[in-house]
Amino acid sequence: MDHSLRLSEILYVGLCAKIGTPTEVTIRRDVLDMEDMIEENIHTGKHECRGRGMLSGSRREGFRFKTSDWDYMLWKCDRCFLINDISQLRDYVSSDLDIVLMDDTDTPPGFVRLQLLTRPRYACFSLVPLNDRIYISSLFWRQVTHEEFSRGIKYQNAHEHGPCSSGYLHESIEVDRALCFACKYWPRGTNHWIERCLRHKWPPASVLEDILNDNYHCVAIGSKSSTIAYTLDWRLSFSLAEQKLVFTMNHTQFICYGLLKIFLKDVINKNVEEPLMCSYFMKTTMFWLIQVGHMNWSPNNLLECFCKCFKYLVQCVNRGKFANFFIQQNNMFMNKIIGIARESLLDQLNQYYRMGLPCLLLSSILRSILEPALSRPCRIQFTAGMCHEIGCACKDLRTLEELKEIHLEKCYLFLFLKSVVTLLNSSLSPYKSLTLQWCTADVLAVTPFVIVKYSSHYKNKHMYNLGKMLCNMLKLSSRIGTISHSLYLALYYYRTGRYNKALGVSNLMKRRLLEHFILYYAKPVDRNRYSEEISNLSLSRKMKAAWVVDIKFYLGIQYIEELILEQEETKLKSPNDEAILYPVFVLVEMLSVLSNYRLGTGSQYLQSLTDLHTLLLYDDGRYVPTKHRDISWQILGICQQVIGEFHGALQSYQESLKQDPQHKIQRATHARIYHIQHQLSRNQRV
Structure with missing residues (x-):
């Protein structure tokens, strides 16, 4: 050769x-495609101003470079009606929208000025008069939107970067967010491109039609050739079309x-x-x-x-x-x-x-x-x-890593459940279908805890019927989700005082977590056993039979009373975080300790406590990853404190302070230490 x-x-x-590999790239794209479909269905069901957004750039295209930033484009669907020719006003049907003309008369190719034709409603904060016309200033728009984003999300090193508001989340993830305008009428300047595509037959005709039926965008950055251009010009962005071209x-x-x-x-x-x-x-x-x-x-x-x-x-x-x-x-x-x-x-x-x-x-x-x-x-x-x-195990682990990155806002949980039927009737690839199943299990797991938070005023009969419905939701989540999803049912049983049932679910989970073919991101899997036991199953059954993930507690939702202090501290220290993650192997042992203690079975809760302590002392990172060591020692301390083993709890909390402070719970740890020291001092006086 x-x-x-x-x-x-x-x-x-x-x-x-x-x-x-081709398979890995397909998995990445399908998972994000399904997430986009979910977001679109959710926003279709909202009654307030509809907003749309999309992840663009390398990550959306299918790359996973560690240094790549996360690029988001956001736009409102019901504020402005953009046209590039007056004749397009015939399609204008709503009197509630600002009409904006994309004027390219005095701009370089690829740039436009946004002329407001109607009385301003939404864009008034960034308007500039010029030659008896009113324009939306890209400069002012950038400044105002950067201030809005900075207030909503506490970036580290927040700054303007081109048309974007940029900054770092979690110290390492760089995020670019651009608030833009969407338009469905393709500009005259792209006519030559369309002809070229048809002549060279790339992209394929079906992809070209799909591109032309979708939006392109105006982003708030102008040419630096002159001051007025930098203030008024907007750049045309074809990010959505570029995604589809990369996918071909x-x-x-x-x-x-x-x-x-x-x-x-x-x-x-x-x-x-x-x-x-x-x-x-x-x-x-x-x-x-x-x-x-x-x-x-x-x-x-x-x-x-x-x-x-x-x-x-x-x-x-x-x-x-x-x-x-x-x-x-x-x-x-x-x-x-x-x-x-x-x-x-x-x-x-x-x-x-x-x-x-x-x-x-x-x-x-x-x-x-x-x-x-x-x-x-x-x-x-x-x-x-x-x-x-x-390999089967490697491919499934990559799938699991992609699914874990999905983020659904908890304020739209009910809209998601409402849209599941519509999504199920769509034509879905295997990985899109798996993504929908994953999201459904997640939503079914958290929704009951949200409902319980607002149902304290219900009467006994209503509470009984409601509790039965919530248990059914959690049971369904455990049937269609990963092994970890069963723990939410155990948490609900514990919270509602059904300690025997919580213990039953916890013990069943402990047996399942001991299987050699369990797929957990930090634990090396026995590839041969995994292939023998799992490879012939469908993706859905694989997820239910062998996949394990960390347990997600949304901040502001009470799961169990013993961990509220840690959730509140995380929420205070990390306002951008919507949830806190707990290692599943630690949390299941915690529930075993607490349930046995509430039932008064002394030997069992002491054995579970010993198992948890042994796990933390001798684990090499396979079951308790380094990023979870602080919260894991904290959980051991909480268990010891609940059963009255104060000296052991004090040592566990001190050990928690020695770990990498990933969960930012140091103040909660100090508060617990102070409480124990006060309790020990009082016991000595007595």
């Missing part, structure tokens, strides 16, 4: 391990796109404070070359594909012109990559281009893939088909 073809296959297989890529094209992103970050922009090249340029390069490049996009041709993409970038920098894929007249290098900066960038890129393929070794990620093949060419046997092989 030709050496470059073989290296291409090796690089392809290695990048599939780093970026994702075959896996070699997706891997090549990822390779360009890696090379950009690890080589071109390495140690550069204000880089000129951005990831969007890599995406646009892929679009152009897929559409008009006539290239062989196959695993054994990956290196040649990369070289042609890189050559295209160098040529664009050399010309000082880089055409936007949708609006070709929009030179994205304008006012950015010019003068000395362009010449310096061109010298850098030409240096890499002259190096040829060895330039890939400048990236630590790519070097780790290629060096073994270059140093021991005869010993490494790779085929492109290998990357499609992913």
Whole structure:
């Protein structure tokens, strides 16, 4: 085999391990697609101003780079009616909307000004008069929306970043949020793009039709060519269309796109404070070359594909012109990559281009893939088909990791339950169907605790019927959800004083958690046993039979009285967090201790307490991950405090303070220590 073809296959297989196999990418996209469908159904059922949002950028496309930020676009659906031609007013049906004309008369290609044609209702805080017309100022819009987002979500290092309000959540996750306007009438500037798509037959006609039937957006950032442009101009964004174009890529094209992103970050922009090249340029390069490049996009041709993409970038920098894929007249290098900066960038890129393929070794990620093949060419046997092989346990664990990232706002739980039937009747892929089942189990698990919070005024008969209904919801959640979902039923039994039933569920869970094929993100699974026992089951049955996740307590909802103090402290210290996670292996032991204690079975609760203590002393991270050590020692202390073992509780709380403070419960721990010390002091006086 030709050496470059073989290296291409090796690089392809290695990048599939780093970026994702076709199956993994499909799982990521399907889970997020289902989440979008759920959000859309929920917002359709709301009666207040309907808002829409979407995750965009690398994560939505299917990448999982650790350094990637989370990009969100948000817009209101019932505030403004955007048009780009007066004739479109015939479609205007509501007198409650602001009518906004997208005026591109005096703007660069790819930019518009938003002229308000009606008396202002919603956009009045950012209006600017100019030449007897009223415009929505992109500058003021950015400032006001940044202030709103900063008040609602406490970013760390909050700042404006282009059209976005940006900042860090949990110290490591960078989040960009842009409040924009949506429009369904595609601008005149995209006519050439539509013709080009039809001529080159990419994207396929069905995808093109889907794109044109959906929205594009106006984001609040103008060209820096002049002060007035920066104040009034809005950039046209085709993020939704770009997602669909990326989804039409075959896996070699997706891997090549990822390779360009890696090379950009690890080589071109390495140690550069204000880089000129951005990831969007890599995406646009892929679009152009897929559409008009006539290239062989196959695993054994990956290196040649990369070289042609890189050559295209160098040529664009050399010309000082880089055409936007949708609006070709929009030179994205304008006012950015010019003068000395362009010449310096061109010298850098030409240096890499002259190096040829060895330039890939400048990236630590790519070097780790290629060096073994270059140093021991005869010993490494790779085929492109290998990357499609992913073990059952590994694939299911990746699925579990994606599902855990789903976030449903608890204020819309009832709207979700109302929309489940509609969603079930949709045509769903296996992973979308699994995602819906996961979300349904989650909602059924939390809804009873929300209802109980507001039902204290009910009479006895109503409370009996309500309690029966809530138990049925929790039982259904445990039947369709993971093994962990059964614990919510045990928590409800404990909270309502049915300690025997809580103990029964807890003991059943403890037996199931001891199975060798249990899939838990921190615990190495016995792959052979998992394959033997689980691989032939459907995704739904796999989740119910073998998957385990941490228990989620929504802040502001009381699950059991013993943990309220910790929830309140987390809510105070982390106002952006909606929930706190508890390790399932610890919480099930806690319920066993407390239920036995309430029942007065001394030997059993002491044995359960010993089991919990032993788990924390000798666990190597498989059952109690490092991020849960603080809350786990706290739980042991709470159990010891409840049964009156104050000296042991004091030691456990002190041990909790020594752990990494992931849950930010130190003040609660100090409060419990103070209470115990006071109790011990009083006992001594007596």
